[in-house]
Amino acid sequence: MNQPPTTDEFVKGLWRDNPVFVQVLGMCPALAVSNTAINALAMGLATSFVLLMSGISVSLLRRFIPREARIVCYICIIASFVTVVDYAIAAISLELYRSLGAFIALIVVNCLILGRAEAFASKNTVGRSVLDALGMGVGFTVALLSIGIVREILGSNSLFGIALFPDGFQTWTVMVLPSGGFFAMALWLLVVNRIKERQALKEPAQ
Template identity: 50%
Template sequence: MTRAKADFLRGLWNENPVFRLLIGLCPALGVTSTAINGIGMGLATSFVLLCSSTLISVIKNIIPAKVRIPSYIIIIATFVTIADLSMNAFAPELHRALGVFVPLIVVNCLVLGRSEAYASKMPVGLAAIDALGMGLGFTWALGALGGVRELLGTGELFHVQVMPAFFEPWGIMAAPPGAFLSLGFLVAIMNIISARMNKKTA
């Protein structure tokens, strides 16, 4: 497997930010009451991650090592402001649903973590691929979490009724505790699947 492909796939499964590294958890739990919100949040974060990782990788030799963290934060904050204002203009409904979590992308440990751990050391191409993989991994995790909570909490998926009529929605899944419980069980399911896969390859 080539380096680029490995970098891309890593974020999707083995080092999935939400299920494996347990970073970027606040938006993962805070906005995933529906699948759409989860995916919207995931894409907004991916945009910021991709732009800031690429830019940081380009100018990594100019930034003095001592002030690198503040510099990264300013770069990230700039892209977050762009994302925040654009969403407010083009997708006001989603922007309202995500609320305070859009400006909070700036303190998402996923973005700063990738900048410090990867983009600051790697060439531009690999940094962008890594950011894209991590961003998509984050997006599918949020989509899955939102999907599970929407399905069990309201009986709908993407605002379409999918559960049979006799299904009684579990109110708790749409409420805050449901977010913690769903994530706990999804992490466990991920562990079971990974254990099975390792057994097969071994």
């Protein structure tokens, strides 16, 4: 139970157990606020912050929290950090705050965070929990960003708010609408699963 932290705790969230593309967790923000790269990045970072802080707290308090009351305590901790993020974003940029809308508050119910608290942080040392949360957070952010980039380029002809093609590019309105989130997500799943399939064929011995 008290193994030393290994790099694998960090790396697994990036690819092998990527929260969005492999575990398919936290779909609500992944689909809803990935309409531009900026929104996706902000959402990814906000979620990662909550993931990291709640991971540290849960891991620190794991001997203090009795089994029977753990869900209440986890949710309380997660909700507090989400509130912190909520205020922080409003203080940083009101415009970003408006475009993320209700989805900041909904980080509370992102099953990725509660899932990591329950499955990992509550059983492991702070060091390992930090690595795990960072890996999952980076994996989540990268996944959101890759969806957001596709949607913003096709839907708004820009990337991080900077116009891309000079003039006359036909924007695909559907990509900034909610359905575009599903299409972009499906395309990435296709790519990721294809690569995973290839890898599995190459190393059958594992």
